[in-house]
Amino acid sequence: MKNNVTRFTCNGCGTCCKERLIPLTLQEAEEWLNRGGNIAVILEAFDTSVFPLPEHYAHSVQRAVAVVSGDARIQVIAIFAGNALTQCPSLGEDNHCRIYEDRPLVCRIYPMEINPFLTVRPEEKVCPPEVWEAGEVLCSDRIVDPVLEDQIQRSRQADRDDAKAKVLVCAAMGMSVAAWKGNALAVYLADRAQLRQAISLVRAGVDVPANVSWKVRVDDADLHTRLHGAGVELDLRAQTEYIFHSI
Ligand code: SF4
Numbered sequence: 744m745k746n747n748v749t750r751f752t753c754n755g756c757g758t759c760c761k762e763r764l765i766p767l768t769l770q771e772a773e774e775w776l777n778r779g780g781n782i783a784v785i786l787e788a789f790d791t792s793v794f795p796l797p798e799h800y801a802h803s804v805q806r807a808v809a810v811v812s813g814d815a816r817i818q819v820i821a822i823f824a825g826n827a828l829t830q831c832p833s834l835g836e837d838n839h840c841r842i843y844e845d846r847p848l849v850c851r852i853y854p855m856e857i858n859p860f861l862t863v864r865p866e867e868k869v870c871p872p873e874v875w876e877a878g879e880v881l882c883s884d885r886i887v888d889p890v891l892e893d894q895i896q897r898s899r900q901a902d903r904d905d906a907k908a909k910v911l912v913c914a915a916m917g918m919s920v921a922a923w924k925g926n927a928l929a930v931y932l933a934d935r936a937q938l939r940q941a942i943s944l945v946r947a948g949v950d951v952p953a954n955v956s957w958k959v960r961v962d963d964a965d966l967h968t969r970l971h972g973a974g975v976e977l978d979l980r981a982q983t984e985y986i987f988h989s990i
């Protein structure tokens with residue numbers, strides 16, 4: 744970055760399509776499943792009334808859903824992410840996207856940030872160094888490409904519009920333990936058929952168990968004590984159906 748101008752030209756290396764989870768809108772998640780892909784569901788919880796969050800979490804607050812946990816009300820975000828932990832199933836052997844015209848919004852936006860409170864930092868991206876040295880201006884003090892700006896706005900709006908439906912899908916599937924935001928991740932490797940069915944039920948407006956008491960999993964003793972004191976129900980099981988990953 745020079746004079747706050749970031750230049751970038753994608754070289755098509757395909758690195759951003761490998762060894763990662765690809766956040767999806769609800770519709771994109773359905774399309775991903777319909778193509779035979781698998782989805783990981785990441786559940787995050789927080790409570791801004793008791794635990795203030797840094798400013799850059801403001802985007803998260805807008806895409807969260809209020810739920811009951813024990814004697815408390817907390818906010819939960821369900822992130823549906825395409826499983827590309829080896830590589831994206833739509834990535835061809837030539838490293839080209841085989842669904843390029845239909846690829847998810849986040850694939851169109853990368854390496855830009857969706858969170859309006861984050862600035863793109865080349866050193867945090869998987870793109871090789873040379874792609875940042877020339878080419879079109881990606882951004883300066885604002886995003887200069889109106890198409891990219893529109894895609895980012897649509898992605899943010901979808902995060903907000905899909906929030907409740909995604910949380911309902913999780914409740915319908917019994918995925919109701921979230922990790923505390925900033926402390927850990929709770930990741931469910933969702934069964935494809937069950938997830939497709941749950942999304943269909945929620946889409947159709949069929950009643951799903953919305954009165955679930957959510958639980959929170961943390962690995963920090965002080966945080967555990969604070970959440971317990973606030974009445975939040977904690978998950979204490981040794982064996983769980985989700986992957987718990989401390990940050
Ligand atoms: S959908 Fe296409 S662009 Fe997106 S991760 Fe898969 S191969 Fe890459």
Ligand code: SF4
Binds near residue numbers: 754755756760
């Ligand atoms: S890692 Fe960067 S340069 Fe490589 S394909 Fe993805 S966006 Fe393009």
